[in-house]
Amino acid sequence: MKTEDLVKSVDLLIEKASQVLSTARTSGYRTVVEEELFNEFRASSLSFLNKLFGTSHTYYKEFDKNVAGTYPSRTESGRGILQAVKTEIENGWLYQIKDFISAEIFSDFLEMAEYLLVNKYKDPAAVMIGSVLEEHIRQLCDKNSIETFTTDSKGKQKPKKADLLNAELTKANVYNKLDQKNITAWLDLRNNAAHGKYSEYNKDQVDSMHRGVLEFLGRLSI
Template identity: 55%
Template sequence: MQLEDLIQRIDQLIQKADEVLQTVEGNLYDGLSVDSESFYAFRSASLSFLAMTFGKDHTHYDEFNSKASSETPYHTQIGCSILSVAREELAGGWLATTKGLISAEIFSDFLEMAQHLLDEGYKDPAAVMAGSVLEEHLRQLCQKHDISTEITRQGRPKSKKADALNADLTKKQVYNRLDQKNVTAWLDLRNKAAHGKYQEYTEKQVSLMLQSLSDFMVRVTL
């Protein structure tokens, strides 16, 4: 699927949210609600799109799944807002999942791509991309060392967060506690970039992250 198709699809989902909001009924005293069938059709289609495009481990998927969960105007508006942010990232070329990068076939080396973005002055997408590379490396390290990458909640498997993978790898002595602290710091920087907290880190910090991450991945190999 091309970028234009992704943007067109997310525009359709945002339009669906607007249509759901047109079904509002009730009052402030008794509570407002939207048409249940329309809301859950919108929710299902949106989750499917976010999982396919960004992955189920991405912030957008997690936030939509948890915060746009019931048939109310508020939850519908929250879902629409998350889709709008995702659209901005797509339109700006910030699709930084491993799957998206492979499909685009832009760079075979993801860290090289992140460094290229940083060199061009785009520290924020560079940080997000480097974080995606790190998280994928952690998952593959877990698979190599027979560490589960999933937990079961309410009878359903769910992917572990990167912080949990980091802790598990340290417990199994795949790397030491100093490495764990560094990984935690890199993940924190990635999360700040992904959540739009662009003023809380500098271009120099992203540069150091890329250098250190590259060294870490060479030293702690798959």
């Protein structure tokens, strides 16, 4: 497919995201979008990303993980990813993409979050930064021989909550109490964004979170 055709295809998906967001309605304490239209947007976008990159690529994985559920921030996350894909296509980067090692994947998503913040999409940026932070915490646990799964009463393994891993890393002196406090605040902000509580934080706080997570990942590398 020619570059101009790819751009047209991704533009249609970005427009579909805007249509989904235009259906946002407040129901009780939650703001949600129209489910059928959201599902159409999600399915079409995943199909496009699969054909373009394959299911193992970070764009596909990030879209599949974060664009799930009818909170507006999930659709905004998807639109942000598609905008990043469009930029790659327009700048001719698409055919230069190689497999990334873990640290490069993190850098890529933090740069994507910065792009979202510059364009005032604080909510999907917060979700994306928080996802990078949580994955880094889990990898720090693996590096320091801290179990990341727990077994319930039925013998089924479940991943530990990020807050518990944060506490265990602090107890193991992987980092200090101040880092623990900052991580708790960042995870709370991410959870607010993921659950549609957009008035609980502002863009300046997400900017601060972005800077803090960048510094933390650089200081405690895997």
